[in-house]
Amino acid sequence: MNHFEEALSEEKQQELLEKYDPEAGTRKLKGIIKWIVFIGLVAFSLFHVYTGIFGMLTAQLQRSVHLGFALALIFLLFPASKKNLGKKHKVAWYDLILAALSIIVGSYWPVMIDELVSRTGNLTTLDFYVGLGAILLVLEATRRAVGLPITIIAVVFILYALYGPYMPGFIAHRGVSLDRLVQTMFFTTEGILGTPLGVSSTFIFLFLLFGSFLIKTGVGEYFNDLSIAVAGRSVGGPAKVAVFSSALQGTISGSSVANVVTSGAFTIPMMKNLGYKKEFAGAVEAASSTGGQIMPPIMGAAAFLMVEFIGGGITYWDIAKAAAIPAVLYFAGIWIMTHFEAKRIGLRGLTKEEMPSLKMVLSKLYLLIPIIAIIILMMSGMSVIRAALWSIVITVVVSALKKETRVGFRGIIDALADGARSALGVAAATAAAGIIVGVVTKTGLGLKMANGLLDLSGGLLLPTLFLTMIASLILGMGSPTTANYVITSTIAAPAIILLGVPDLSAHLFVFYFGIIADITPPVALAAMAAAAISGGEPFRTGVESSKLAISAFIIPYMFVLSPELLMIDTTWTYLIWVCFTAFIGMIAISAGVIGFWMRNLTWYERILAFGSGLALIYPEKISDIVGLVIFFGLLALQYLYKRNSAANKQQISG
Structure with missing residues (x-):
């Protein structure tokens, strides 16, 4: 079709992903090591499928096995430096050693559980070095698979814990010894093996696996065709296609950058061909793709963490339901702005010849059944884990209806491997976030920062919200949404809650701004990736993205001031x-x-x-x-x- 003629090649898409998304910069292995890693990825997925069906292991066992798998695979797949990506088919000797150490760390709890339980609080020399090794391995794996910003933040928190007496003003504390820090980080469920990694090892992994199976059916490409069929003929059609397609892509992608590259590879050239400026075309895709993480029912990984952090019997469906109106308003805002811009400069829609066959689009509507199914299953009260497992089964069954979408046995194995691969960055990020949460818990930093924010804002709500927004945007510049949410929810959200704001409103507030950081200059990774596709100036693309996403800067204030927007009371x-x-x-x-x-x-x-x-x-x-x-x-x-x-x-x- 004509509208795909200038679409980016798969090689170019991969190149952009590797440049702007740390999780995509993996080796392309060959020979026996390739098969070892492939088997490891499949085994990683099968472990979670097994525990999802037959019941999760105890917290320390489930999380340590998950951590061991993730760390070992990260060291085998992610080189120490991007400069080494030219040697994608080779694994350095030191990475083999780090992978072996990761397996030892991951298996320490399963092997030593009886002894560890019997002498709780008393570390042996071996315990100390294994725990210290776990911290160092997590930091290095996070640097490789997630990026430097979150690694630096985790290191700063560790230094804060160790050198508390030397800290200035109200953030000073008595200090934590290295022994006590190691014990908290690896031998309790308040550090690396804490709630963030626990959510990664249960809910998040299975939902990422569900997304991997959906991709195998070709649903990602179908989203583009469906979007064109719905919006292509209207004024400025390709821009509206980008909005609609990215909202759909958000159901199977937890990464703003990945969403930009996959859907933007088609939509950005279409917008440019029609007459949109390069920066505006890139901005539409960046703003829409970033919003994919706030679009229910399958939101970003941080939404699963929100369930655990808020507690009080709140379910994932409660969060998805509360986020529905703000998400619709967000995408409505971008849609309307693209319409007004198209009218302003006199752009047309796609011609009949540029449109996909309506018959073909309608013939593949069945591919949406798994997404509809998971909504119904969660609405019915089924647990998130069971809903994800059944949705995977439904995806495989539905794909078999036609030959061109059929997954097959090899497709199932590949989907298991791809799902595990997509979970590696999340596992590393949540493990690093666990370090931060552990330090906050051990030092009482959360309450100190909450009181500090209130003092700085004079105890007034709007200034507190503004300071929290700035903190979330800064932390989100280069950090994954998951880690950003963990930090802001433990440090900044309590200040908002102390002012009488409902927990759900406060947590969604920091969640929103952590996501919008992906299109907020000067970093704006999603906007940078879009600019690389459109050929526009990166900073201007980021500014245009922020303008299009203006609703995301306004709506969080509105649902804090009036929780009715979240369907509360x-x-x-x-x-x-x-x-x-x-x-x-x-x-x-x-x-x-x-x-x-x-x-x-x-x-x-x-x-x-x-x-x-x-x-x-x-x-x-x-x-x-x-x-x-x-x-x-x-x-x-x-x-x-x-x-x-x-x-x-x-x-x-x-």
Whole structure:
């Protein structure tokens, strides 16, 4: 089809992934070591499938085995330096040693569990060196598979624990000895083997495996075709295709950069061909792909952590349900802005010849059955683990309906390996996050920082929210969302909660800004990847991405101030009204940002439009009335201008 003629090759996509996504920079092994690693990846997946079916092991056993698998495979797959990627088929001798040490560390709890339980709190010399080795291995594996920023943060927290008495001001503490630190990090469930790794070794792994099976059916490519069929013919169609496709891709991808590269390889060339500027085309894809992690029902890995961190009987479905309205508003905002931009510069949609066959698209609708199934299963109250397992089975069964989507035995084995590979970075990130949580717990830093934030903000909610937003954006620059959420939820979220904000609102607030960091300059990894595809200037692409994602900077404040947007303590009639006014508000905000509605807006009309949008999104009666009056006043002006303009043209032609 014509719209795929300039799509990036698979080689170019892989090159971009390796450049902007640390988790993609793996060796391409050959010979016996290739098969050893492949078998290890399959075994890693089978371990989680087995424990998912027959019951999880005790916390230390489940998590240590998960950690041992992940560390060993990371050292075999990820070279010590990207410079060594030229030797992708070779494994350095020191990496073989590190992989062997990882297996020893991972098997230490299963082998020594009786002794470790019997002498809780009393470390032997061997215990100490194994625990110290575990810390060092986790740090190095995280640096390779996730990136340097989160590794540096973890090291800083370790130094903070060891040198507490020398710290300035209110963050000073008595200090933690190296022995006690090692014990906390590896011989309790408050460090490396803590909640973050526990979630990685249960919920997250099986959902990533589900996504891997979906990809094997070709559902990723089908998302592109379905999006084109839905939105391709409309004004500025390719940009809307990017929005719709990226929202769908978010259901199977936990990485903003991976989402940009896979869907952007098709949508960005389409947008450029139609007439969108390079920076705008890249920005649409970057903003849409980043939003994929906040789109229920299958959100980013951090959403699973949220279940454990909030507690109180909250379920994953509760979080997905609460995130639904903000996510729809986010994508609605980007969709509307692309529409206004297309109208402003006079862009068309795709021609009939550029569109995929509608018959072909409809014939593959069955590929969406597994995604619909997992929603129904979770709504029915089934556990997340069982829902993921059954969805994998349903995916395999559904794929068998047609030959071109059939997974087959080899496809199943490959999906098991790919699922395990995609989980390596998450395992490393959550292990490193466990180090941070362990230090926060051991030193009481969380309460110190919460009180410090409140003192700095004068105990006022809006300044506290603003400082928390800045902290989340800074921590998210180059750090994975998972680790970013763990840090901000243990340090920053408590300050918001102390001011009376519901736990769910506070945690979703830091979650949102941790994700949006991927498109916020100066780092903006997702925007950088999109710029590499579009050929646009990277920083300008990041700025355009932030403008398109303006709703993501506004909505979190709104659902903290009015939890009704998260469906907390509200009625259906009021919820419908809130959704209606919020959607109208997004139209006004989009017009204000783009500077076009039915015509180009003046500077004061843009300010009025933006202000009315804010008033409408904020769910209060007075703000809704004010917002609606301004909105319909501006709409009337637009309509009158359009009618007068048409009449003038008719007189001139007459």
